[in-house]
Amino acid sequence: VSKISDTWAQYVSQCKLPCEKKRKHIDTDNGESVHYLPYFQPLERTPTVWSPVMIQIPMKGQDSNTLLQYVPLQINFKHPDFAPVALLCDIFHSKEGEIRTKGYAYGFSLNLDIVRGVLIFGLTxxxxxxxxxxxxxxxxxxxxxxxxxxxxxxxxxxxxxxxxYDYFSTKCTPTDVISENVTTLFKGLPNLQESLVLLDRYKNCTIELVIECYYRYFKKFLEPQKLLVLTTNPNSCESIQSEMKSLLDVDLNIVDFQDIWIDYNKD
Structure with missing residues (x-):
């Protein structure tokens, strides 16, 4: 553990990452003395500016293609829009739709990620x-x-x-209940009762609320400036780039995999 902690501290120091927060453990058996855990120090979030990125990354050995498009979603579990946003994602998933029926992609998804603060449309x-x-x-x-x-x-x-169904199916056994309780803490819900309140919000959601959330969040997928990333078969790069321009008027930049990494605080 000491070796891992030292390596982690060295990495953080070299990258000049802000790391003022320290996770602590209070030893109640020894007069409630406080011990800081150097390895488990959460990095402070650095505010970033949402900027359009539309790139295609050729991947050698990849037969099919994947796609991800992100739009910002700055809400948490307690936000009044969380339930209608989640339900609209479920409505999209409720039918097989034209994507798979027409054979364009085997896997597709529309999910919200409150940790990263985004809505994600994905293809596999x-x-x-x-x-x-x-x-x-x-x-x-x-x-x-x-x-x-x-x-x-x-x-x-x-x-x-x-x-x-998803809520109760993950709490069928005592170990599931314990695991889910721990998970809810990381999600920002202090106890199981708060998650039950969220369940009631699903039940009380109206069509009008879902429609409002479409305009507030989902419509951003249609904006010209996008955060769009594809990984593709190298043989398909030029045809996908051309089709993206002709069908959707989106200019894709072809970027090598090794060129997508950006050094943090390089100077």
Whole structure:
């Protein structure tokens, strides 16, 4: 442990990363003396500016293609928008949709990540990532054109049932309950009762709230300036770049894998 701690401290020092916070352990058996744990020091978050990135990274040996698009989502579990945002993601997942039906990609997802503060649309094992992305945009456009046709009461109740099932299925045994309690602490919920409150918020969510959250967060996927990253088969690079421009008017930069790393506080 000492060797790991020393290596970690050396790394933090060389990178000039801010690390003022120290995780501590209070020894109650020894007069409540405080011991700091040097290895388990959480790095302070450094504010960053959201900037557009649209790149394609050729990966040797990769047969299919993957894609990720991010939009900012600065909310937490206690935020009033958390439940409707999560339910809209569930509504998107509730049907197989055109992406897989047309064979554009085997895997697709729309998730929220409150730790990184983003909404993420993702594709895996995609044979036609540009067409798959376009189908996702079409779904968003259909939602905006006729929201009550996409977000029906049945769809909302189905999404809510998914969240309720997921909640209880992860708490079926005593060890699951303990594990989930620990997890909720890291999620910012101080106890199990708070997670039950979140469950009630799912049940009380309305179609209007979900529609409002679409305009507040999801519509950003359609903006011209994007945070979009693809990893592709090297043989497909030029065709994907051309198709992305012609179909979606997005200029993709082809970047080598070794060139995407940026030194932190290099100077």
């Amino acid at each position: 094992e995609a044979t036609s990532p540009v067409k798959a992305l376009n189908e996702f945009y079409k779904w968003l456009q259909r939602l905006e054109a006729d929201p009550h046709k996409v977000i029906t009461q049945f769809a909302l109740e189905t999404a809510c049932s998914t969240e309720v």
